Amino acid sequence: MTSILKQLQDSVSQALVAAFGAELADTDPLIAPTNNPKFGDYQSNVALSLAKPLKQNPRAIAQSLIDRLQLADMCETPIIAGSGFINFTLKSNYIGELLRKIQADKRLGIEPTQNPQRVIVDYPSPNVAKEMHVGHLRSAIIGECLSRILEFIGHDVLRISHIGDWGTPFGMLIAYLREAYPEALASEQEMNLGELSTFYRQAKKRFDEDETFRDASRQAVVELQAGDEKTIKAWKIVCELSSRSYRQIYDLMGLSSIIERGESFYNPFLSQTLQELDRLGLLEASEGAMCVFLEGFTNREGNPLPLIVKKSDGGYNYATTDLAAIRHRVREDKAQRVIYPVGSEQNNHFAQIFQVGKRAGWITDGHNFVHAEFGLILGEDGKKLKTRSGEAIKLKDLLNEAIERVRADLKARFIAEKRTETPEFINESAEVIGISAVKYADLSQNRTSDYRFSYDKMLDLKGNTAPYLLYAYVRVQGISRKGNVDLKKLSDAKITLAEASELTLAKHILQFEEVLKDVEKDLLPNRICLYLFELSQKFNQFYDQCPVLQADEPQRTSRLILANLTARTIKLGLSLLGINVLERM
Ligand code: ARG
Numbered sequence: 345m346t347s348i349l350k351q352l353q354d355s356v357s358q359a360l361v362a363a364f365g366a367e368l369a370d371t372d373p374l375i376a377p378t379n380n381p382k383f384g385d386y387q388s389n390v391a392l393s394l395a396k397p398l399k400q401n402p403r404a405i406a407q408s409l410i411d412r413l414q415l416a417d418m419c420e421t422p423i424i425a426g427s428g429f430i431n432f433t434l435k436s437n438y439i440g441e442l443l444r445k446i447q448a449d450k451r452l453g454i455e456p457t458q459n460p461q462r463v464i465v466d467y468p469s470p471n472v473a474k475e476m477h478v479g480h481l482r483s484a485i486i487g488e489c490l491s492r493i494l495e496f497i498g499h500d501v502l503r504i505s506h507i508g509d510w511g512t513p514f515g516m517l518i519a520y521l522r523e524a525y526p527e528a529l530a531s532e533q534e535m536n537l538g539e540l541s542t543f544y545r546q547a548k549k550r551f552d553e554d555e556t557f558r559d560a561s562r563q564a565v566v567e568l569q570a571g572d573e574k575t576i577k578a579w580k581i582v583c584e585l586s587s588r589s590y591r592q593i594y595d596l597m598g599l600s601s602i603i604e605r606g607e608s609f610y611n612p613f614l615s616q617t618l619q620e621l622d623r624l625g626l627l628e629a630s631e632g633a634m635c636v637f638l639e640g641f642t643n644r645e646g647n648p649l650p651l652i653v654k655k656s657d658g659g660y661n662y663a664t665t666d667l668a669a670i671r672h673r674v675r676e677d678k679a680q681r682v683i684y685p686v687g688s689e690q691n692n693h694f695a696q697i698f699q700v701g702k703r704a705g706w707i708t709d710g711h712n713f714v715h716a717e718f719g720l721i722l723g724e725d726g727k728k729l730k731t732r733s734g735e736a737i738k739l740k741d742l743l744n745e746a747i748e749r750v751r752a753d754l755k756a757r758f759i760a761e762k763r764t765e766t767p768e769f770i771n772e773s774a775e776v777i778g779i780s781a782v783k784y785a786d787l788s789q790n791r792t793s794d795y796r797f798s799y800d801k802m803l804d805l806k807g808n809t810a811p812y813l814l815y816a817y818v819r820v821q822g823i824s825r826k827g828n829v830d831l832k833k834l835s836d837a838k839i840t841l842a843e844a845s846e847l848t849l850a851k852h853i854l855q856f857e858e859v860l861k862d863v864e865k866d867l868l869p870n871r872i873c874l875y876l877f878e879l880s881q882k883f884n885q886f887y888d889q890c891p892v893l894q895a896d897e898p899q900r901t902s903r904l905i906l907a908n909l910t911a912r913t914i915k916l917g918l919s920l921l922g923i924n925v926l927e928r929m
Contacts, residue, residue, distance in 0.1 A: 345445060345453040347857045349375060351418065352386055352432060359412040360390070363405075364398060375432075377855060384423065384431035385851055391428040402428025439850050440839035440902075446854075447905055448836055452912060454857045456498030457864075461680040464502045464673055465491045468599075469686070471508030472586040472606070473517055475541060476593065476739050478721045478729055478797075479687045485786045486685040486718060488599050488922045489869045496920055497864050502603065502677060506669065509583050509606030511661075514568060515561035518578045520547035522564075523557070528581055529574065537581075540589040541738065569659065593739055597779060598922060610668040614660050617668040618653060624704055632656030636700050641692070651696050663697055670701040674711060681712040683867065688717040688792065716867045719794035721786075729797055742797075747778035749799055773926055777803075777811055780923040784810035787921050788873035808877040810923060813914055816880035818929045819887065820911035823904070825928075827893040831908040837901045845886040846906060852882050853909050856917065869921060876917045883910045 346354075356373035374390040391406035398405060406424045413422060420433045446453030467487025470476040487503070495501045521528060524546070525537060537543055550557045567575040587604065594602070618634065621627045626636050628650070635650035643649050653664045673679045684694060694715035701707040723729045729737050751774035758765050785802035788809075789795040805811050824831045841847045852875075859875045862868075892903045915925050 345442070345449075345455060345857075347861075348418075348434065348442070348854060349377070349386070349858050352388075352415070355413055355415050356388055356390065356409065356430075358414070359409045362412040363408040364394075368394075377858070378431070381848075383425060383429070384433040386432040386434075387425075388430045388432070389428070391424075391430060395428070406430050434851065436841045436847055439847065439854065440841055442854055443839045443850055443905065443909060444836055447834070447839075447909060452856065452909070452916060454496075454860065460498045460500060462502070462678050463494050463499045463681045463683065464504055464677060464679045465494070466504050466506050466682065466684045466686075467491075467602075468590075469506040469508070470590060471513070472583050473508070473511075473513030473544075475544060475736070476590060477736055478739065478742070481739050481742070481782075482687070482718045482721060482786060482791075483685045484594070484597060484599060485783050485922065486716065486791055486869065487683075488597075489783075489787055489920065490683060490685065490716065490867055491600065492920045492922060493860065493863055493869070493872075497860060499681075502679070503600060505602045505604050505606075506666075507587075507604055507606035508662075510568075510608040510611070510665070512565050514579055514582065515563075515565035516547050516551045517544075517582045518564040518568065518575060519557060519560040520550055521578050521582060522560075523550070529578055534584075537585050540585055543585065593743070596740070596743055596775075597783075598924070607662075607665040610665045610672065613668040613672060614664055617664065617671055620671075621653070621667075621700070621704055626700070626703060627653070636703075638696055638699060640699075641696065651700060663693065666693075666697045667700060667704075670697060670713070671704075671706045674706045680710065681714070683714050683716050685716040685718065685791075688719055691715065691717055714867065716791065718791040719789075722794055722796045724796055724798050726796060743779060743782060746782050746799060746802070747774050749803060750774040750778040750781070753803070773929060776924050776926055777814065777929075780810035780814065780918075783922055784813070784873065787869045788877075790868060790870050808873065810918075813876050813880050813918060814926055815929060816883055817911050817914045817918075817925045818927070819883075820907045821927050823892055823907055827904075829893075829904060831904070831911070834901065834905050834908060837898060837905065839902045839905055840898060841902075841906075842899075843886075843890050845882070845889045846903070849879075849882045849886045849906060849910065852879050853906075853913055856913055860920075872917055872921060876914055879910060879913060879917075883907070 352375050353373045356375065357369065357371070360368040360371055360373065371390065371394070373388055374393060375386050375388045378384060378387045391402040391409065394400075394405050395402040403424055406428045409430065410422050410424070415422070415432070418434060418438050420435060423431045423433075425431050442453070465487050468476075468480045468484035470480045491501045491503050520543070521537075528537065551561060564575060564578075568579055583606075618627060621636060627634055628637060630650050633650075633652045633656045634654035635652045637648040637650050639648070641649040651663055652661060653667065654660060670682070673682050686694070694717075698707060698713050698715075701713065707713050721729050731737050731741075751770060754770055754773055758770075781802040785797070786795070801807065802809055803811055805815060820831075823829070839850075841850050856875065859871055863871055886906070890903060892900065892907060895903055918925055
């Protein structure tokens with residue numbers, strides 16, 4: 345279905361040509377939904393923007409356009425407001441017809457894109473030799489959400505986790521494995537190495553306290569890089585241990601299956617990547633290292649900053665691997681768009697590697713490489729998120745705490761309401777609500793800003809939170825149960841919209857496609873959250889003001905369809921955020 349916005353844009357474009365000639369065929373009609381019903385449903389300020397070039401009064405321009413607009417099926421006669429804005433108000437019959445069409449469509453009338461692209465989303469990309477931290481939580485939440493949105497729009501999405509699985513930190517873990525679990529290396533069978541976090545802690549302790557252990561760690565790095573077979577085996581054991589612990593978190597978070605393609609994957613391509621840079625004349629020697637001098641980045645003395653791609657000891661680094669990855673993603677994966685949901689502290693890193701990628705000709709005008717940067721998660725005190733005893737918070741603990749809080753709330757509520765529910769129901773609900781709340785709290789913020797992590801806020805039933813949306817969805821399912829109506833079987837009856845709150849809700853439902861298109865471009869999922877929050881509010885107003893089950897036909901069916909479309913939109917929207925709904929709460 346062509347979105348309302350698109351139809352309005354096309355009509356205004358045609359009117360522009362009819363009124364002022366074909367030169368204006370590509371002029372942006374500058375139409376946007378209004379946020380105040382006083383200005384109709386959509387507004388265009390194209391007449392204002394054309395006043396200068398056309399040397400005419402903007403109100404006169406607006407009038408010439410209105411005279412030529414062919415929108416009688418869709419809108420009331422457009423109105424000129426202020427110094428030349430054109431306000432469009434949709435006809436309620438037209439809205440009813442559109443709702444009827446989307447009611448019959450599995451995708452709620454949202455057509456897949458005409459230009460499907462191959463997209464890579466690089467997330468959550470944790471580091472094997474370190475614990476997953478809250479930055480990876482954001483990457484996981486945002487990356488999963490962007491992948492789902494782009495996939496739903498019709499793009500071919502590859503989820504790739506660029507795991508930090510190579511380099512110096514491994515020395516310590518390998519040395520510890522050799523010391524503490526020699527059997528693991530000797531046998532072919534898998535061994536239980538206990539909890540990853542304990543393993544790390546003990547390895548780190550040994551590293552900090554013992555000089556010979558440190559020597560052994562450094563030696564292990566050299567062997568690893570030289571490809572020594574036994575060392576590689578130890579490395580694999582550590583990677584596997586770590587990977588198992590991520591997978592638990594991924595399962596808990598309901599992440600889709602992700603290709604694990606760590607830094608080590610690019611080892612065979614590193615030297616050819618540098619050779620290519622060299623052939624292009626981009627590579628220079630500086631203080632024993634090989635580097636690319638960056639444009640627009642200077643050091644303290646004002647000289648061009650070098651991006652080191654081969655250290656003086658001959659080793660490669662994070663930037664080298666990422667350059668090889670860019671080249672591989674373009675040439676082998678044929679990606680047209682590559683999205684990196686990674687914290688803002690890596691802004692420079694990405695700006696630098698993208699620059700080199702462009703200068704090397706890997707990233708062309710036909711490619712879109714974006715660092716979908718995000719801010720920090722802060723504690724309620726506005727400082728770095730920490731446990732009470734001051735340690736970094738483990739992801740698993742953070743998620744489990746959310747679940748436990750919901751479980752306690754639910755139990756208390758069920759007792760107060762004298763409801764008996766099975767332990768399975770309580771467990772499932774606590775898990776869905778708890779995880780949803782954490783995800784939603786993150787996604788509802790503009791990703792570029794820092795936010796404060798507060799269980800109380802994210803679980804608040806009255807705010808812009810997951811529980812509020814889940815509850816709106818459940819309310820609709822409650823109507824269906826109470827009235828014994830199978831919402832799936834609602835006929836394609838005519839939808840009549842008479843009450844203001846019905847119209848407001850209906851119009852809002854129809855704006856989802858436009859919101860998705862914006863997010864496809866700017867990768868800001870908080871717009872979807874805001875959209876869904878407003879949808880739920882508008883539904884609640886409608887439901888407070890308009891009887892549904894008690895209404896007479898044809899209004900009853902019409903309102904049931906409106907309620908059902910609200911629920912379906914919430915369910916779809918939440919699923920794109922990576923959140924499941926519950927049928928009752
Ligand atoms: N492993 C990195 C970190 O934890 C993130 C990697 C992001 N992806 C990339 N292609 N650089 O900081």
